[in-house]
Every structure is written in C-alpha cells, then in structure tokens.
Amino acid sequence: MNFSNTLPLLFDTVKNRPKILTISELTRRIRNSLENEFFNIWVVGEISNLKKPTSGHVYLTLKDADSQIQVVMFKSVANGVKFELRDGMEVLAFGSVTVYELRGQYQLVIENIEPKGIGALQLAFLQLKERLEKEGLFDPARKKPLPLLPKKIAIVTSLTGAAIRDILKVINKRFAKVEIIIYPVKVQGEGAALEIAQAINDLNTIPDIDVMIVGRGGGSLEDLWAFNEEVVARSIYASKIPVISAVGHEIDVTISDLVADKRALTPTEAGELVVPRYDQLKDSLEKIKARLVQSLYNKILVIRSHLLRIKNSYSFKRPFDRILRLQQGLDEITQTLVSVSKHTLELERERLIGLVNRLDSVSPLKVLSRGYSITTSLESNKPIKSIEGLTVGKKLKIRFFKGSVISSVVELLE
Amino acid sequence: MAKIKFEVAIKGLEDIVDRLEKGDLSLDETLSEYENGIKLYKQCVAMLENAEKKMQVLVKDENGVLRTKDFEIKTTQSNDSN
Numbered sequence: 001m002n003f004s005n006t007l008p009l010l011f012d013t014v015k016n017r018p019k020i021l022t023i024s025e026l027t028r029r030i031r032n033s034l035e036n037e038f039f040n041i042w043v044v045g046e047i048s049n050l051k052k053p054t055s056g057h058v059y060l061t062l063k064d065a066d067s068q069i070q071v072v073m074f075k076s077v078a079n080g081v082k083f084e085l086r087d088g089m090e091v092l093a094f095g096s097v098t099v100y101e102l103r104g105q106y107q108l109v110i111e112n113i114e115p116k117g118i119g120a121l122q123l124a125f126l127q128l129k130e131r132l133e134k135e136g137l138f139d140p141a142r143k144k145p146l147p148l149l150p151k152k153i154a155i156v157t158s159l160t161g162a163a164i165r166d167i168l169k170v171i172n173k174r175f176a177k178v179e180i181i182i183y184p185v186k187v188q189g190e191g192a193a194l195e196i197a198q199a200i201n202d203l204n205t206i207p208d209i210d211v212m213i214v215g216r217g218g219g220s221l222e223d224l225w226a227f228n229e230e231v232v233a234r235s236i237y238a239s240k241i242p243v244i245s246a247v248g249h250e251i252d253v254t255i256s257d258l259v260a261d262k263r264a265l266t267p268t269e270a271g272e273l274v275v276p277r278y279d280q281l282k283d284s285l286e287k288i289k290a291r292l293v294q295s296l297y298n299k300i301l302v303i304r305s306h307l308l309r310i311k312n313s314y315s316f317k318r319p320f321d322r323i324l325r326l327q328q329g330l331d332e333i334t335q336t337l338v339s340v341s342k343h344t345l346e347l348e349r350e351r352l353i354g355l356v357n358r359l360d361s362v363s364p365l366k367v368l369s370r371g372y373s374i375t376t377s378l379e380s381n382k383p384i385k386s387i388e389g390l391t392v393g394k395k396l397k398i399r400f401f402k403g404s405v406i407s408s409v410v411e412l413l414e
Numbered sequence: 415m416a417k418i419k420f421e422v423a424i425k426g427l428e429d430i431v432d433r434l435e436k437g438d439l440s441l442d443e444t445l446s447e448y449e450n451g452i453k454l455y456k457q458c459v460a461m462l463e464n465a466e467k468k469m470q471v472l473v474k475d476e477n478g479v480l481r482t483k484d485f486e487i488k489t490t491q492s493n494d495s496n
Binding site: 147178183206284296302303 | 421427428430434435441444451452458461462465466467468469470471480482
C-alpha cells in the first residue's frame with residue numbers, strides 16, 4: 001500500500017500522545033485553565049452592546065481600543081447595581097472569566113461593577129436626580145405648604161435611631177400639644193426603601209394626618225441610601241400629606257430631600273418646622289385681634305367725627321333759617337302784591353271818576369240846569385222836537401231843571 | 415367646633431381685618447365683619463388651647479392591618495409637659 005509509510009508515522013504520533021481529547025474534554029480544560037487563571041479579577045473598559053432582556057440578566061461587551069470581551073451579569077447581581085448602565089460608560093468590573101461550553105466562547109461573569117472615576121452610589125444618585133428632575137418630581141410648584149398648626153404629625157423613621165429622639169426632644173421642649181404617630185421602619189439595609197415607601201403610602205390612608213416627617217440620622221452614603229431610592233421618591237411625590245424630609249446632616253442631600261415638600265437640614269430642624277411655636281402663634285393672633293378691635297374703633301371715630309361735623313354745620317345749627325328766609329320772601333311778595341293791587345285800584349277809581357264826570361257833562365239834567373227845558377208828549381212821554389202834529393189845546397209836559405208843568409198849546413207859530 | 419384649619423381661620427381673620435382697615439364699609443357691614451372676626455379669633459384660640467398631646471406608634475398586625483399603640487420614648491431627662 002502506498003499509504004503504509006505514512007500510516008505508521010501517524011500512528012506513532014498518536015501513540016506518543018498521552019490521550020486524544022474530545023471537544024468537550026478540550027473545552028473543559030480550557031475552561032479550567034481560564035477560570036483558574038482569571039478568577040476574581042478587576043478589569044477596566046467601556047460598555048457597549050448593552051442588552052437587558054426580560055430575564056433580568058444583563059449582557060454587554062467591555063472593550064478598549066484594541067480588544068473586547070463578552071460580559072454577563074446575572075439578575076441577582078444586576079438588581080444590586082444602583083446606577084444605570086449605559087453604552088459608552090467607562091467602568092470597573094469585578095468578576096471571573098468563564099467558558100460557555102455550548103458555544104466554545106469565553107466570557108466575563110461580573111459580580112460588581114462601578115463607574116470609573118466616581119462612586120457607584122454617587123453616579124446612581126446623579127442619574128436618578130437627573131431623571132426625576134426631568135419628570136418634574138422636584139417642581140417647586142408641586143410642593144404643598146406645611147400646616148401652621150398641625151394636630152396630628154406622623155413620623156416615619158427607626159424607633160432606635162437618633163432622628164426620633166431629636167424630633168421628640170424638640171416637641172417636648174416646645175410643650176407642643178400635638179398627636180404624634182410613629183411608623184417604625186428600617187432606615188438602612190436591604191428592603192429599607194420599600195418599607196419607607198410603604199409607610200408613606202399607608203399613612204396616606206389614615207385620616208387627619210396633617211404632616212409627616214420622613215428621615216433618619218446621619219450616616220454614610222450607603223447608610224442613607226434608602227432615601228435615594230426611586231420607590232421612596234415616588235411615594236413622597238404621590239403623598240397627599242405634606243412630607244418633610246429629614247435625612248442625615250446638613251451636607252447630605254438625598255433624592256427624598258429634593259422630592260419632599262420641605263427639606264429639613266436635620267431631624268431636629270424637622271421637629272422645629274413641624275411643631276408650632278405656640279407663643280408665636282398666640283402672639284400673632286393677638287396682634288391681629290388688636291388690629292380688628294382698632295379698626296372698629298377707628299370706624300366709630302370716623303363716624304363720630306362725621307356726625308360732629310354735621311351737628312356743627314350752619315344749617316344743622318339753625319334749622320329755621322331757611323323757613324325764615326322763605327317767610328321773608330313770602331312777605332316781600334305779598335307786599336308787592338298789595339302795593340301793586342292798591343295802585344291798580346287807585347287807577348281804576350280815577351278812571352271811574354273821569355267817567356262819572358264825563359257822564360255828568362253829557363247828562364240832560366246838566367242842560368236843564370243851564371235853563372233849558374224838555375217838552376214831552378203827555379201820552380207818549382217822548383220829547384217833542386217840532387210843532388208838527390201839534391194842535392191848539394193839546395196838552396204838553398214841560399220839564400225844567402227843577403220841577404215840571406203841564407201846559408197846553410195856545411197858538412202854533414210857524 | 416366646626417372643623418376648620420388654623421391657617422384658614424387665621425387667613426379669614428386677616429382678610430376681615432384688611433377689609434375693615436380700608437374703612438370703606440358701612441357701619442352695619444363693619445359691625446357684622448367685626449363679629450365674624452371675633453368668632454374666628456375665638457376659634458383660633460380654641461384650636462391653640464384645646465389640642466392635646468398624645469404619642470402613638472403604628473404597628474401592622476399579621477393581616478397587614480395598621481393599629482396604633484400608645485408609646486413612650488425617653489428623650490434625655492426632659493419632663494412631659496402634661
């Protein structure tokens with residue numbers, strides 16, 4: 001056979017090898033080798049190809065200028081990542097290389113991831129802050145005013161923390177007559193945020209709560225973290241009861257502080273904000289009352305001085321002046337009337353006298369007085385102006401100025 | 415007493431005083447406003463004085479129902495006001 005030479009060669013080669021590996025065996029050896037060599041390591045790189053399927057696991061590629069590696073972050077780890085992963089983000093990742101035997105691929109399984117150059121929590125805070133701000137959760141117009149005189153105050157905090165002690169101290173110091181309802185919650189660690197959010201929601205179902213304080217005393221950023229969680233922010237935003245956020249110290253600003261209706265720098269200040277200063281309220285109330293009384297008094301003064309002015313006015317003092325004046329006028333008119341009528345009367349009388357004189361002058365008696373006489377017919381009593389119709393013996397009546405005679409015609413003269 | 419918030423009452427009182435201080439109301443109006451003002455003032459005083467101090471803690475029972483329990487916590491040596 002032509003091949004007889006070559007076969008022993010191949011045989012020899014195989015024979016010299018300790019073992020022929022199957023693919024599975026090879027892969028397992030690669031896996032062991034890689035997993036031992038690259039166990040619990042830190043790597044730095046840039047995120048790309050970020051994928052978050054519904055399974056909850058996160059897949060991404062980490063790369064630098066020349067190389068890249070597939071990365072998987074299982075759900076349990078992914079849930080613990082506080083900040084939001086984004087393509088292009090420089091990160092530090094901690095984990096181990098494993099081999100996905102089915103595909104013969106190696107990948108980095110990470111257990112911790114942090115942004116490069118900034119703390120993970122810090123970045124998470126900034127990211128959530130930016131997102132909620134865009135959504136309007138910090139809008140000052142949405143903030144509710146705190147009640148001036150709350151009757152029922154709820155406090156969401158830990159019973160064992162410093163915050164509750166500080167708040168109650170202020171309340172005691174002010175002898176405040178308020179009802180306080182404490183809703184104890186975990187303020188740090190696993191599940192704290194959910195408890196706080198639930199407490200805020202629960203308190204909104206209890207009637208007559210005027211205001212609530214949500215907070216805790218000082219601590220590290222990790223300790224305060226629950227107050228930077230979105231679920232707490234959402235509860236505060238949704239609360240119908242005004243919320244005062246009082247987390248840590250003055251320098252600690254949390255998402256809760258930004259969403260709350262009022263931020264107290266410390267739990268002590270929260271107590272001061274919420275518990276009324278009775279003396280001050282009483283004082284301002286008394287001041288308003290004084291103004292009330294004064295304004296009525298002023299009104300009365302004004303009215304009284306007005307009345308006084310009227311009383312002192314000329315017309316009010318001499319109410320009959322006008323009547324007198326009218327009477328005077330009336331008198332004047334009457335007098336005029338009288339004098340005018342007198343004059344008219346006089347004129348009339350004079351006219352009458354004139355008429356009488358004129359009448360007198362034309363009277364036949366006047367003619368008679370001058371020696372004339374009137375002859376009238378005895379029968380008709382008419383004046384006789386001619387001898388016509390007269391006969392001798394006819395009797396005539398002759399009237400003189402004084403007396404009359406009956407005569408008879410003796411002779412007719414032509 | 416009618417259920418009215420303190421700030422509402424005090425605001426109402428301030429409004430009345432503002433109106434009265436303008437001085438352009440009739441005497442009748444002034445008197446009735448004054449009367450309302452005094453009523454609000456008395457309500458405010460009552461609200462300031464009738465409040466009572468009480469402290470409770472909320473607990474959730476196994477059915478998730480919230481119950482209140484009287485509660486006392488030590489805050490240094492300061493005494494209770496009541």
